[in-house]
Amino acid sequence: MTTTLALDPPRRISPVKGTQHALSLAWRGILKIRKNPEQLADVTLMPIIFLLMFTYLFGNALGGSISNYLQSLVPGLVVMNILQASLTVGVQLNTDVTKGVFDRFRSMPIARSAPLVGAVLADLVRYVVCLAVLMVVAMVMGYRIETGPMQFLAAILLVLAFGLCFCWGSVFVGMLMKSPGAAQGLMFVFIMPLTFGSNVFVSTATMPGWLRSWADISPVSLMANALRGLMNGGAVAGPLGGALAWMVGAVVVFFPLATWAYRRRV
DSSP, X not given: OOOOOOOOOOOOOOHHHHHXXXXXXXXXXXXXXXXXXXXXXXXXXXXXXXXXXXXXXXXXXXXXXXXXHHHHHHHHHHHHHHHHHTHHHHHHHHHHHHTXXXXXXXXXXXXXXXXXXXXXXXXXXXXXXXXXXXXXXXXXXXXXXXXXXXXXXXXXXXXXXXXXXXHHHHHHHHHHSSSHHHHHHHHHHHHHHHHHSSSSSSOGGGSOHHHHHHHTTOHXXXXXXHHHHHHHOSOXXXXXXXHHHHHHHHHHHHHHHHHHHHHHHO
């Protein structure tokens, strides 16, 4: 007489449990930052370097005066630095996969997407640190918010959402590349032209026609203009609509690709 052993059905994780798992792993990522604060070097030093360099080297030439240029530059730098900060999550995920950390996660009774979502949520801490450093230094240098507290809060929440939407592109690249160095190098190839080919540093009116046609509809330019309206005063609805369209498009395109690449890799 032979007996067969029934296999346990695959464990199903409810959305509520999956969210709890993701938040727990996000807290793990925050603890890693607290224990290794050097991970924040890029979001603390780079904003200061860009702010000082472009303000004092090019302020008088590009803006007529340092004070005028600073008012236009700071909202653009907020967008640029948040976008660059979003690159790190892909590199960190690639490092965890390469070192076998995700093999341990696979053996745990957690939602498969929890490590991915947790890493993205933990990246919010880096964005907040980046914004705090940039705004404090900018205020010391003479930048002034010309709107009310609610408009400024809306600008901060908007740019945080912008970083979260576009970080899925970083996750996708990080899951595709075989090494952290390759992931970081490839992402910079795309990010640098995207940020410098915009109105962050100069008006698009000074650009050649072919470049201006792109810079005017670039997600970086549109978000920078939306922040200028919210922080300095001016039109908000037009650039905000375009920026939101780019944000939705980034999630629609890169979230499924990042999920596919993650499942394929781990």
